[in-house]
Amino acid sequence: MGNPRKSTYADYEAFMLRHRTTVWRACCRFARNNKELARDLVQEVYLAMWIRYDQLGDRANAWQQRAWVWRTARSVLVDLYRKREPDTVPLDSLDEKQMADTTVDYARHINDMMGLLGDEERRLLQMRLDGYDAAEIAQALGIERNNVYQRMNRIINKLKKEYGR
Numbered sequence: 001m002g003n004p005r006k007s008t009y010a011d012y013e014a015f016m017l018r019h020r021t022t023v024w025r026a027c028c029r030f031a032r033n034n035k036e037l038a039r040d041l042v043q044e045v046y047l048a049m050w051i052r053y054d055q056l057g058d059r060a061n062a063w064q065q066r067a068w069v070w071r072t073a074r075s076v077l078v079d080l081y082r083k084r085e086p087d088t089v090p091l092d093s094l095d096e097k098q099m100a101d102t103t104v105d106y107a108r109h110i111n112d113m114m115g116l117l118g119d120e121e122r123r124l125l126q127m128r129l130d131g132y133d134a135a136e137i138a139q140a141l142g143i144e145r146n147n148v149y150q151r152m153n154r155i156i157n158k159l160k161k162e163y164g165r
Contacts, residue, residue: 012053016046019069023049026073030081041077048076116162121155128152 016023023045024038031037049072056068114122120141127137134152138145 012050015053015065016049019066022066022069023073026070026077030077041080044080045073045076048072113159113163116158117155121151121158124148124151125155 023042027038027041027045028035031041049069052072056065060068114125117125124137124141127140132140134145134148137148141148143151
């Protein structure tokens, strides 16, 4: 991108102002629109950009600068993602009532999903959830194995469409 430069904070501040929208969008996307978390992430990205700013070079055009900002932001955000704690709770920390409530909610959700399906679709999905492979399902239902894959795809797409995932 050009020769490394010796930059001043004023140069960096002007650069930062030009690219603040790019940094904000990257951080909001990473934080899934959690504005408070995004603000914290912006600070991390700005710090990393300041540390690496001399690498940019003084001949970088606007396109190269924006690409550099995206790469730097992505690198910082991926590193932060890898370091974060998983969003899970150990099962032994849940009491019996919490586990029962979670199980009931899960069962209701599955029931709602199954209610969207016809009898044959429910039977096919239930067999798959019970651990049967495509060949076993095909034999039990008297259809071709490839047909099992096609029907499962349709079922999955139908559920995705309904639940927006």
